[in-house]
Amino acid sequence: MAQVQRMSRLMIKTLRDDPADAETLSHKLLVRAGYVRRTSAGIWSWLPLGKKVLENVARVVREEMDAIGGQEVLLPALLPREPYDASGRWDEYGDLLFRVKDRKGADYLLGPTHEEIFTQIVKDQCSSYKDLPVILYQIQTKYRDEARPRSGVLRGREFQMKDSYSFDTTDEGLVESYALHREAYQKIFARLGLDYRIVSAVSGAMGGSASEEFLAPAAAGEDTFVDCPACDYAANTEAVTFALAPVEGVEHGPVEELDTPDTPTIETLAEHLGVTASATLKNLLVKVDGEIVAVGVPGDREVDLGKLGEHLAPAVVELVTAEDFVGRADLVRGYVGPQGLDKVRYIADPRVAPGTAWITGANKADKHARNVVCGRDFEVDDYLDVVVVEEGDPCPVCGTGLKLDRAIEIGHIFQLGRKYADTFQLDVLGQNGKPVRVTMGSYGIGVSRAVAALAEQSADSQGLCWPREVAPADVHVVAAGKALQTELALDVSEKLGAAGVRVLVDDRAGVSPGVKFTDSELIGVPQILVAGRRSAEGVLELKDRRTGEREELTVAEAVARLTA
Ligand code: ATP
Numbered sequence: 001m002a003q004v005q006r007m008s009r010l011m012i013k014t015l016r017d018d019p020a021d022a023e024t025l026s027h028k029l030l031v032r033a034g035y036v037r038r039t040s041a042g043i044w045s046w047l048p049l050g051k052k053v054l055e056n057v058a059r060v061v062r063e064e065m066d067a068i069g070g071q072e073v074l075l076p077a078l079l080p081r082e083p084y085d086a087s088g089r090w091d092e093y094g095d096l097l098f099r100v101k102d103r104k105g106a107d108y109l110l111g112p113t114h115e116e117i118f119t120q121i122v123k124d125q126c127s128s129y130k131d132l133p134v135i136l137y138q139i140q141t142k143y144r145d146e147a148r149p150r151s152g153v154l155r156g157r158e159f160q161m162k163d164s165y166s167f168d169t170t171d172e173g174l175v176e177s178y179a180l181h182r183e184a185y186q187k188i189f190a191r192l193g194l195d196y197r198i199v200s201a202v203s204g205a206m207g208g209s210a211s212e213e214f215l216a217p218a219a220a221g222e223d224t225f226v227d228c229p230a231c232d233y234a235a236n237t238e239a240v241t242f243a244l245a246p247v248e249g250v251e252h253g254p255v256e257e258l259d260t261p262d263t264p265t266i267e268t269l270a271e272h273l274g275v276t277a278s279a280t281l282k283n284l285l286v287k288v289d290g291e292i293v294a295v296g297v298p299g300d301r302e303v304d305l306g307k308l309g310e311h312l313a314p315a316v317v318e319l320v321t322a323e324d325f326v327g328r329a330d331l332v333r334g335y336v337g338p339q340g341l342d343k344v345r346y347i348a349d350p351r352v353a354p355g356t357a358w359i360t361g362a363n364k365a366d367k368h369a370r371n372v373v374c375g376r377d378f379e380v381d382d383y384l385d386v387v388v389v390e391e392g393d394p395c396p397v398c399g400t401g402l403k404l405d406r407a408i409e410i411g412h413i414f415q416l417g418r419k420y421a422d423t424f425q426l427d428v429l430g431q432n433g434k435p436v437r438v439t440m441g442s443y444g445i446g447v448s449r450a451v452a453a454l455a456e457q458s459a460d461s462q463g464l465c466w467p468r469e470v471a472p473a474d475v476h477v478v479a480a481g482k483a484l485q486t487e488l489a490l491d492v493s494e495k496l497g498a499a500g501v502r503v504l505v506d507d508r509a510g511v512s513p514g515v516k517f518t519d520s521e522l523i524g525v526p527q528i529l530v531a532g533r534r535s536a537e538g539v540l541e542l543k544d545r546r547t548g549e550r551e552e553l554t555v556a557e558a559v560a561r562l563t564a
């Protein structure tokens with residue numbers, strides 16, 4: 001017996017107009033269809049239909065986490081400060097953390113994520129290698145004082161997250177726990193009916209699959225990623241690489257000095273010489289741990305300082321200031337060329353390949369040089385991918401022009417290693433009787449965010465349109481209005497319920513058929529069964545919410561169809 005929810009007894013108020021502050025589709029529709037209500041900025045109440053969808057997502061997540069041997073626990077959201085002091089995150093989180101004091105003035109926080117507390121629990125509960133591996137998870141309310149809480153439940157200050165943590169004694173064990181999560185996530189998002197891509201979250205230089213994000217392509221997404229239209233390559237924009245391809249067999253003339261007065265920028269230079277910016281070599285000076293370093297990229301490309309910083313970490317990268325040029329006759333500001341930089345480390349984008357020729361600074365005021373050839377006139381000390389990726393850049397796998405798309409991050413899996421185990425000295429007794437330091441993984445899914453991501457991907461101009469697995473009901477039975485129609489609607493609803501079909505039945509009196517139909521489209525249950533014109537004959541009309549296809553069926557036929 002599945003639930004038959006009568007709309008005459010359901011607390012629901014649908015809205016005809018979009019809420020004034022809503023920008024994204026999911027925000028508008030979830031509010032208009034009566035799934036959620038804003039309680040405060042980034043803080044949401046889940047109303048009856050919304051709670052059902054949220055629970056359905058949570059159920060799928062639970063089933064797949066249980067299937068990989070995950071054990072569900074529930075840790076507090078209100079946490080003491082000390083463990084977060086130990087990990088350094090009490091300070092690192094800055095304004096993102098909600099901090100509270102108790103009546104005695106002691107510091108607490110509302111948990112943004114729980115690595116510290118899980119590490120402590122396992123330290124308390126597990127003492128031998130025989131107790132591991134272990135995967136623990138919870139579905140719980142998280143708190144983050146996000147700078148821009150917008151887009152409804154997509155980015156809340158209070159939200160539901162499934163967070164899990166794996167504990168292993170060996171690196172191979174961690175890789176295995178990570179792989180289990182990756183597969184579980186693939187099953188979860190497929191069952192939810194979400195279109196998603198898995199992208200490497202960090203650049204190859206930092207070790208490939210140690211961290212991956214699950215992205216749901218959607219216009220409302222706040223993440224940009226690259227997607228190859230020809231193969232299945234997808235990546236975080238920071239992780240895109242460009243293959244170094246030396247050019248051989250091309251003869252270039254000798255370096256030639258050019259008079260280029262008043263051309264301190266690439267634009268003024270290209271205009272003065274009548275060339276495209278891509279023929280020029282731009283040399284950005286930065287300080288790496290205080291030492292001046294030059295970074296060469298084609299003149300039409302931008303340097304991504306974040307990417308550069310990631311490549312050079314833990315070294316600190318800063319921009320140079322006028323003072324850094326004092327006493328450096330070799331550095332002529334605005335006219336730097338790598339052919340004169342003997343004392344400066346030269347980092348270049350792989351597009352500056354051996355054998356390529358460039359127009360670049362001549363290391364003299366108002367002068368540039370032509371035919372400056374990489375490998376002949378200057379050497380590159382390190383090749384690093386440092387340019388901002390652009391639409392049309394070649395796919396590193398197949399060479400096709402890449403597309404830049406927007407997406408919502410719905411999940412994140414991460415091989416943490418021993419960072420938290422080191423902080424809390426989490427050891428277990430190994431096979432040889434000696435203590436072994438435990439290695440960890442941490443894995444998140446935005447459960448409430450997934451509801452919004454699903455709404456974004458599946459809605460159409462009429463309203464929401466849920467995949468059956470997450471829908472608040474399997475079928476929405478609509479009684480057009482007359483007593484006879486209501487009778488038939490309730491009769492078929494009862495039979496469907498008895499057959500295990502979840503029913504939402506619109507039996508509201510005094511509501512026009514037009515409003516009921518509009519509401520059924522807005523609410524987005526995947527099948528709509530109407531007791532209308534032919535009710536006297538016991539015939540109903542079944543409409544597919546997505547395709548709009550209609551079919552006339554008797555009560556028995558409708559029950560058979562919806563239980564198939
Ligand atoms: P984002 O970059 O979107 O802020 P994040 O990198 O901070 O996400 P994690 O710390 O990895 O996210 O959290 C795990 C998951 O929790 C994310 O993949 C996302 O689905 C969800 N999540 C994170 N922040 C929020 C939020 N403010 N509202 C709703 N869901 C969130």
Ligand code: MG
Nearest residue numbers: 096144146155
């Ligand atoms: Mg965040």
